[in-house]
Amino acid sequence: MSYSPEGATLQIHLKGSWTIGQDLPSAREVTDHVAARPGTGRITFDHSGLTDWDSGLLTFLVSLQNRCAASDLEVDINGLPQGVIRLLSLAREFKELEEPLDRKTPETFLAAVGSRAIGSVRYFTGVLEFIGEASVALTRLVRGRARFRRSDLGLLFSECGAQALPIVSLISILVGLILAFVGVVQLRMFGAQIYIANLVGIAMAREMGAMMTAIIMMGRTGAAFATQLGTMEVNEEIDALKTLGISPMEFLVMPRMLALVLMMPLLTVYADLVGILGGAMVGVGMFDLSSQQYWEQTVKAVNLNHFTIGVAKSAVFAVLIAASGCFHGMHSERSASAVGYAATRAVVVGIVLIVVTDGIFAVITSTLGI
Amino acid sequence: MPPEERDLRMNDAHIAVRDVTLAYDSYLVLKDLTFTIERSDIFIIMGGNGCGKSTLLKIMIGLKEPASGKVFYDGVSFWDADPTERNAILKRVGILYQRNALWSSMTLEENISLPLEEYTDLGPRQIKEIVNLKLSLVGLTGFEDHYPSELSGGMQKRAALARAMALDPEILFFDEPSAGLDPINARLLDDLIVELSDSLKTTVVVITHDLASIFAVGTRSILLDPETKTILASGNPRRLLEESRDPKVLTFLTRGQTDADRSSIARCFSGYLYKDGKKDVHP
Numbered sequence: 132m133s134y135s136p137e138g139a140t141l142q143i144h145l146k147g148s149w150t151i152g153q154d155l156p157s158a159r160e161v162t163d164h165v166a167a168r169p170g171t172g173r174i175t176f177d178h179s180g181l182t183d184w185d186s187g188l189l190t191f192l193v194s195l196q197n198r199c200a201a202s203d204l205e206v207d208i209n210g211l212p213q214g215v216i217r218l219l220s221l222a223r224e225f226k227e228l229e230e231p232l233d234r235k236t237p238e239t240f241l242a243a244v245g246s247r248a249i250g251s252v253r254y255f256t257g258v259l260e261f262i263g264e265a266s267v268a269l270t271r272l273v274r275g276r277a278r279f280r281r282s283d284l285g286l287l288f289s290e291c292g293a294q295a296l297p298i299v300s301l302i303s304i305l306v307g308l309i310l311a312f313v314g315v316v317q318l319r320m321f322g323a324q325i326y327i328a329n330l331v332g333i334a335m336a337r338e339m340g341a342m343m344t345a346i347i348m349m350g351r352t353g354a355a356f357a358t359q360l361g362t363m364e365v366n367e368e369i370d371a372l373k374t375l376g377i378s379p380m381e382f383l384v385m386p387r388m389l390a391l392v393l394m395m396p397l398l399t400v401y402a403d404l405v406g407i408l409g410g411a412m413v414g415v416g417m418f419d420l421s422s423q424q425y426w427e428q429t430v431k432a433v434n435l436n437h438f439t440i441g442v443a444k445s446a447v448f449a450v451l452i453a454a455s456g457c458f459h460g461m462h463s464e465r466s467a468s469a470v471g472y473a474a475t476r477a478v479v480v481g482i483v484l485i486v487v488t489d490g491i492f493a494v495i496t497s498t499l500g501i
Numbered sequence: 502m503p504p505e506e507r508d509l510r511m512n513d514a515h516i517a518v519r520d521v522t523l524a525y526d527s528y529l530v531l532k533d534l535t536f537t538i539e540r541s542d543i544f545i546i547m548g549g550n551g552c553g554k555s556t557l558l559k560i561m562i563g564l565k566e567p568a569s570g571k572v573f574y575d576g577v578s579f580w581d582a583d584p585t586e587r588n589a590i591l592k593r594v595g596i597l598y599q600r601n602a603l604w605s606s607m608t609l610e611e612n613i614s615l616p617l618e619e620y621t622d623l624g625p626r627q628i629k630e631i632v633n634l635k636l637s638l639v640g641l642t643g644f645e646d647h648y649p650s651e652l653s654g655g656m657q658k659r660a661a662l663a664r665a666m667a668l669d670p671e672i673l674f675f676d677e678p679s680a681g682l683d684p685i686n687a688r689l690l691d692d693l694i695v696e697l698s699d700s701l702k703t704t705v706v707v708i709t710h711d712l713a714s715i716f717a718v719g720t721r722s723i724l725l726d727p728e729t730k731t732i733l734a735s736g737n738p739r740r741l742l743e744e745s746r747d748p749k750v751l752t753f754l755t756r757g758q759t760d761a762d763r764s765s766i767a768r769c770f771s772g773y774l775y776k777d778g779k780k781d782v783h784p
Binding site for chain 2: 372
């Protein structure tokens with residue numbers, strides 16, 4: 132690029148190749164050059180030396196036009212190749228044709244607080260609506276009038292039950308092992324290793340079995356529910372159900388909730404037993420307790436109450452998992468990222484709900500003394 | 502027209518939309534739309550992108566409640582009806598969604614059987630026979646056990662049509678039917694729409710901006726204006742093209758070539774021609 136000034140006109144000679152990826156001059160160089168020569172009112176071009184061009188040249192020219200428009204400099208593009216002239220005028224034409232959307236200026240603090248608050252209110256209204264509709268659907272389910280496909284239910288049983296066994300086994304046995312290890316270090320100081328059976332047994336049956344199963348199922352099945360329903364929402368499949376007069380709550384949510392409520396207690400009992408087995412492996416294998424001793428101590432320590440509390444909690448957790456997964460899925464926006472967001476939100480909200488509910492259970496059971 | 506007389510005509514019409522308005526917060530989507538659809542019409546709701554066509558469809562089929570205004574089916578106001586009445590109306594309606602909306606976890610047979618299982622007392626064998634018939638009408642015989650994801654876009658569209666027709670609806674809604682179809686398949690679908698309307702006396706409502714379809718099948722139409730959010734013009738689309746003086750209407754119907762010979766544009770989109778509401782095959 133070189134310049135040849137003629138009175139108030141500055142002619143720019145474009146030379147060589149102006150393509151993306153090369154070290155191209157910036158529009159600023161030109162305006163700096165003009166600023167150094169007061170009295171220049173017009174810029175023209177000569178492209179006789181130009182061998183090759185692409186968007187690299189165009190971006191340079193557009194940015195030059197914008198800079199010159201700001202400082203009242205006339206840019207005469209007639210000396211440019213025909214293709215460049217056409218593309219530049221096309222870009223300007225569209226600029227005039229389509230007013231860009233008014234991108235909101237950054238929100239003020241108060242406005243941000245306000246819109247967050249409105250958002251939360253909407254979210255909770257949505258939750259209330261969901262609970263209401265779910266209760267209606269549940270009544271219909273109990274009365275045997277809910278409409279859903281029995282074959283779906285079978286698949287869901289397998290998805291929420293048998294298919295979760297490997298991961299539940301792995302996590303529960305590890306939790307049992309960890310509890311035993313941590314406990315035995317303390318108990319050994321008093322020569323009370325045998326009480327490891329009490330610790331593991333009660334902890335698994337009352338707390339950890341239900342809790343770990345719930346967290347596994349939230350991440351595994353709850354997230355799956357959210358993405359399934361979210362994708363159905365994106366594909367208008369849920370609309371198609373509604374316009375057929377079929378309640379998505381009955382057709383999609385109820386079978387999922389039913390499957391989880393029936394399968395989770397079973398998984399929890401299984402997790403309890405596997406966890407106790409894990410504890411026994413540590414006690415028997417590493418701390419010289421006989422399996423007979425460990426078994427008898429466990430039976431003595433763990434009573435039916437402990438199991439019942441764990442199982443009751445797991446049924447409540449199941450409702451929370453299914454509700455969180457389905458609610459966020461059905462309220463997903465219609466895009467791929469929104470479905471991902473729905474799944475994330477479902478898991479986060481679900482886990483918080485599980486832990487909070489577990490806390491409430493702890494308070495209730497200790498108040499009642501059970 | 503005095504309001505009482507207008508109400509009377511609204512009640513007579515097969516479908517009537519009266520003063521429907523919808524807004525999201527402060528953003529107006531539709532404003533005071535009023536029109537009627539008669540029995541056996543092929544009614545086109547047309548307009549450019551973002552003029553509220555799909556929103557209007559959602560209001561008409563009960564997916565979105567309007568801020569104000571009413572939608573009548575044979576004189577019954579949909580949004581004032583109780584759930585049982587609404588279901589009774591929806592049972593008479595079939596919808597072909599823009600994204601087909603086939604239930605992806607079900608095979609084609611299950612997709613088409615579901616409406617039949619919900620609304621009829623037919624036994625499994627009879628349902629199977631109807632499913633086979635509907636699939637053969639759209640050229641998908643032998644695909645009963647396929648899942649929607651195993652089919653091409655055009656086949657999915659046809660399967661969705663078979664499902665929309667499962668209950669022999671009185672009214673069929675098509676949301677952008679030619680979206681994603683090649684010109685030949687789009688034309689076949691147009692022919693099918695005309696055939697359905699002719700042979701079964703189905704009322705067809707098509708939401709589209711595809712000019713070829715508009716001129717090939719439409720008997721009546723409304724054109725929505727993206728700026729004012731109201732109805733810009735209404736009538737037979739061919740007649741609108743020939744007679745309208747409104748530059749906005751002409752720009753839409755001629756793809757912006759307002760100075761072109763209008764009759765030749767209409768002729769380009771050959772197929773069925775309508776004269777005074779009667780079908781007339783183009784020479």
